[in-house]
Amino acid sequence: MGKLCLVGAIFLPGLAFVLAWHATADLPQRVSADGYSVRLRVEGQGSPTVVLEIGLGGPLEEWAVVQRGIAGFTRVVAYDRLGSKHGKPKLTGSEVARGLHAALANAGLEPPYILVGQSFAGVYNRIFASLYPTEVAGLVLLDPAQEEFIDWMAVHHPEEGLSRFPRDRWPEAAGIEATLDELKAAGPLPNVPVLVVTGTRVGQGSLRDEVLPTWSACHANWVQKQPQGRHVRAEASGHAVHIDQPELVIELVHEVATSAARKSKSTARGVRPARVPDQGFIHTDASPRGAPRLQFLPAGVETLHLRLRQV
Amino acid sequence: MHSPALALTWEIWGANRRGFLVLVGGLAAAGVALHVLARMFPASEGLKDLGFLPLVLSMPLLMALFNFTERRRRQGFAGFPARLFALPARTRLLVTCPMAWGVVCIVAVYLAWALLVLRPLGVEVLLLWPATLLAAGMVFYQTIVWCLSGFRLSRLIVLALVLCSLVAVGCVPSVVETEYRRAVEWYLTTAVVLLALVAYGAALIAVQLQRRGGGRGWQGAGEVIEHVMDLLPRRRRPFTSPDQALFWAEWRRSGWVLPGGVLLTVFLIMAAVTGFAGRDPETTARTAAWLVLLPFVLAAVVGKGFAKPDFWSLELALPPFWATLPIRSAAFLAAKLKTAALSTAIAWALLLVVALPWLLLACDTRDLRGLWHTFTAIYAPVAQWTILSLLLLAAMLLTWHLMIVSLWSGLYGRTWFFVCTAGVGSVGVIVLLGWCVLMVEDGTASLVDWLPWAPWLLAGAFVLKSWGALWAWRQAYGRGLVSGAFVGVYLSAWLGATGCLLALAFCLSPRIDWLRQTLILVALLLCPLARLGLAAVNLRQNRHR
Numbered sequence: 004m005g006k007l008c009l010v011g012a013i014f015l016p017g018l019a020f021v022l023a024w025h026a027t028a029d030l031p032q033r034v035s036a037d038g039y040s041v042r043l044r045v046e047g048q049g050s051p052t053v054v055l056e057i058g059l060g061g062p063l064e065e066w067a068v069v070q071r072g073i074a075g076f077t078r079v080v081a082y083d084r085l086g087s088k089h090g091k092p093k094l095t096g097s098e099v100a101r102g103l104h105a106a107l108a109n110a111g112l113e114p115p116y117i118l119v120g121q122s123f124a125g126v127y128n129r130i131f132a133s134l135y136p137t138e139v140a141g142l143v144l145l146d147p148a149q150e151e152f153i154d155w156m157a158v159h160h161p162e163e164g165l166s167r168f169p170r171d172r173w174p175e176a177a178g179i180e181a182t183l184d185e186l187k188a189a190g191p192l193p194n195v196p197v198l199v200v201t202g203t204r205v206g207q208g209s210l211r212d213e214v215l216p217t218w219s220a221c222h223a224n225w226v227q228k229q230p231q232g233r234h235v236r237a238e239a240s241g242h243a244v245h246i247d248q249p250e251l252v253i254e255l256v257h258e259v260a261t262s263a264a265r266k267s268k269s270t271a272r273g274v275r276p277a278r279v280p281d282q283g284f285i286h287t288d289a290s291p292r293g294a295p296r297l298q299f300l301p302a303g304v305e306t307l308h309l310r311l312r313q314v
Numbered sequence: 315m316h317s318p319a320l321a322l323t324w325e326i327w328g329a330n331r332r333g334f335l336v337l338v339g340g341l342a343a344a345g346v347a348l349h350v351l352a353r354m355f356p357a358s359e360g361l362k363d364l365g366f367l368p369l370v371l372s373m374p375l376l377m378a379l380f381n382f383t384e385r386r387r388r389q390g391f392a393g394f395p396a397r398l399f400a401l402p403a404r405t406r407l408l409v410t411c412p413m414a415w416g417v418v419c420i421v422a423v424y425l426a427w428a429l430l431v432l433r434p435l436g437v438e439v440l441l442l443w444p445a446t447l448l449a450a451g452m453v454f455y456q457t458i459v460w461c462l463s464g465f466r467l468s469r470l471i472v473l474a475l476v477l478c479s480l481v482a483v484g485c486v487p488s489v490v491e492t493e494y495r496r497a498v499e500w501y502l503t504t505a506v507v508l509l510a511l512v513a514y515g516a517a518l519i520a521v522q523l524q525r526r527g528g529g530r531g532w533q534g535a536g537e538v539i540e541h542v543m544d545l546l547p548r549r550r551r552p553f554t555s556p557d558q559a560l561f562w563a564e565w566r567r568s569g570w571v572l573p574g575g576v577l578l579t580v581f582l583i584m585a586a587v588t589g590f591a592g593r594d595p596e597t598t599a600r601t602a603a604w605l606v607l608l609p610f611v612l613a614a615v616v617g618k619g620f621a622k623p624d625f626w627s628l629e630l631a632l633p634p635f636w637a638t639l640p641i642r643s644a645a646f647l648a649a650k651l652k653t654a655a656l657s658t659a660i661a662w663a664l665l666l667v668v669a670l671p672w673l674l675l676a677c678d679t680r681d682l683r684g685l686w687h688t689f690t691a692i693y694a695p696v697a698q699w700t701i702l703s704l705l706l707l708a709a710m711l712l713t714w715h716l717m718i719v720s721l722w723s724g725l726y727g728r729t730w731f732f733v734c735t736a737g738v739g740s741v742g743v744i745v746l747l748g749w750c751v752l753m754v755e756d757g758t759a760s761l762v763d764w765l766p767w768a769p770w771l772l773a774g775a776f777v778l779k780s781w782g783a784l785w786a787w788r789q790a791y792g793r794g795l796v797s798g799a800f801v802g803v804y805l806s807a808w809l810g811a812t813g814c815l816l817a818l819a820f821c822l823s824p825r826i827d828w829l830r831q832t833l834i835l836v837a838l839l840l841c842p843l844a845r846l847g848l849a850a851v852n853l854r855q856n857r858h859r
Contacts, residue, residue, distance in 0.1 A: 020777075022769065022835055023769035025827065026768075028828075029827040030766055064826050067826050
């Protein structure tokens with residue numbers, strides 16, 4: 004009994020401290036971002052760097068599956084602003100974009116970037132692309148907030164929409180109106196691939212079901228104005244496309260990354276970059292966990308499927 | 315003393331002066347703490363909600379202080395103090411004095427808290443309606459306690475029903491249209507005051523009957539119940555072992571309390587939701603959350619009684635009959651552990667059998683289905699069912715933990731020790747709750763700042779737990795309080811349960827390493843180990859007092 008106690012007295016604390024050390028070592032790093040700090044996790048190697056940005060208030064851990072999938076073919080960074088002490092009551096889109104730019108520079112992550120944003124992060128991504136057009140190689144916007152739709156909601160459902168977010172003690176939510184004003188005043192997006200994914204699964208609440216046609220139409224209208232825009236309807240996804248269909252997100256990012264890599268090689272050789280098919284529609288009708296059937300995808304998808312299975 | 319009223323007042327004070335001091339001191343400390351926190355977090359909404367907590371906690375304490383009963387050893391129940399019947403004082407005075415002081419104190423506490431703490435915090439609270447309701451609640455409470463003194467179980471059920479009804483009635487003015495609110499409040503106030511007067515009259519009659527030697531006046535009903543109980547099947551077979559007999563006795567005394575409480579509260583919730591709140595998606599989601607929390611909350615309360623040698627006794631010393639039985643202390647402990655496990659299993663089974671079909675069939679589950687869809691999107695089918703099964707097991711383990719977590723202090727046999735540990739534990743829980751509310755309110759900034767510390771704090775707690783467990787079990791084993799077989803069986807059970815929790819940690823977070831490691835540390839802390847060893851050691855002290 005005595006020897007057993009001695010072994011336990013040494014082994015159990017050791018086990019606990021090893022676990023604690025592993026846990027703290029794996030926590031996302033904190034990087035300074037233009038006056039405040041962001042949480043940031045980097046995985047994978049290569050270029051371009053994919054930047055994953057979550058919607059209002061979400062943690063970067065939501066990207067775990069997508070990030071691990073993308074890390075198989077390029078460098079990917081997921082970040083959030085949780086734990087940031089801004090010292091000011093509201094945070095606008097341009098401040099978020101400048102903060103992200105500074106954080107990426109401080110973390111030694113060089114452009115070009117492919118921006119992947121979900122929900123309101125789509126607005127932040129667009130402002131970032133307008134502010135730093137030469138550093139952005141593509142955008143993949145997952146069920147993004149969209150100004151035309153927000154205006155429509157203000158008329159038809161004034162009590163719902165973005166107005167329901169509590170503004171006090173939440174700088175991003177307090178800066179929503181200012182961010183939308185900045186978005187409207189921002190310049191055009193760079194001529195890069197822009198993929199907009201709309202989660203069109205019904206049964207996500209009566210309001211969402213009701214406004215879904217308008218939501219999807221607003222996305223489609225906006226995409227048509229982009230030179231390299233493409234609209235993707237993810238029929239097995241709700242608003243959280245990155246959780247409902249991570250495989251789809253990985254494939255789309257791979258598509259944009261391949262296009263960006265091809266473009267950079269062509270530019271290096273002095274050849275005019277190949278144009279991504281304009282305004283094509285991709286319909287997916289697979290179950291959330293099944294492999295989605297994609298149409299009009301560039302070559303290399305089969306290879307990606309193999310890689311995904313390995314992931 | 316110059317008057318009987320003064321003497322009775324002095325008696326109430328003298329018998330409960332420590333409780334009154336704890337109440338006043340605790341409320342004053344909580345009030346000061348809230349004022350200080352309000353200066354530090356001026357815009358905190360959570361702090362305003364937290365401001366109600368000390369008030370809510372003080373109400374059961376006030377009820378206990380004005381319980382004004384004494385145990386009648388011969389009859390085996392606590393009723394109106396029979397020794398007062400011999401005093402040259404009118405029954406009206408004997409009843410009115412404790413009742414009046416109870417009403418005055420509960421109203422004074424409410425008004426003081428509302429005016430001195432809640433309003434400075436920026437919380438707009440009503441004064442007249444809640445004060446009336448609390449005063450009526452005190453009158454109903456004392457009436458039920460005195461009138462139904464011979465029926466322990468019936469008294470508990472009636473008390474629960476009346477107090478729940480009062481809470482429901484209290485919410486009525488807030489759910490009616492604003493234009494009718496004042497009128498409804500007025501009608502309800504009048505009705506509650508009239509009912510309180512009726513209750514006062516009933517208390518007078520009941521105590522008068524008891525004073526005349528008629529006793530409770532319930533003998534007829536008692537005999538009927540006795541007959542019914544005799545007709546029910548009883549155990550006739552002899553016990554095969556002392557352990558079996560102990561388990562049977564423990565189960566008969568306290569095993570049914572948690573399942574019964576869960577069942578009764580589930581029915582009350584179902585009635586309240588059906589009658590008042592409606593069954594829209596949001597209400598359904600909230601109701602589901604409360605139903606899931608219910609066994610934990612009840613187990614935390616019931617566990618305090620279960621920790622005592624006898625659930626129904628205020629006495630913590632082990633009765634001589636039990637203390638002198640020729641069995642190891644571990645046998646008592648094992649009976650308690652088995653009873654708590656069976657209670658927990660039945661409570662959760664009842665919850666699943668009664669509440670789940672009702673939620674699925676009678677309520678609008680759209681919000682819940684949305685949650686379920688997200689869950690199914692995150693996890694593969696096999697993982698989904700594994701996680702659900704392990705979550706149920708973890709919930710049962712936590713409920714069991716709450717039932718037995720106070721055994722080490724309850725079985726020690728010292729009231730001051732039991733009260734102090736329970737008080738420190740409650741204050742700790744309140745502080746932790748308040749801290750979490752403030753951290754979450756702070757825009758998650760401070761909460762995320764604590765993330766790097768959390769694994770080290772958990773690891774430190776586990777080290778303390780493991781060293782404490784080694785010391786306590788070594789003491790218990792060395793003194794012959796527990797057998798090697800008992801240690802082996804409990805250690806195996808601990809390893810099995812902790813293994814399930816570790817599997818849950820792995821299933822919940824297969825990809826986020828830091829979260830998985832943190833959950834593993836939490837899993838290592840969830841199953842009790844050190845305090846059970848201490849319980850065996852402390853029980854020995856109690857047996858040899």
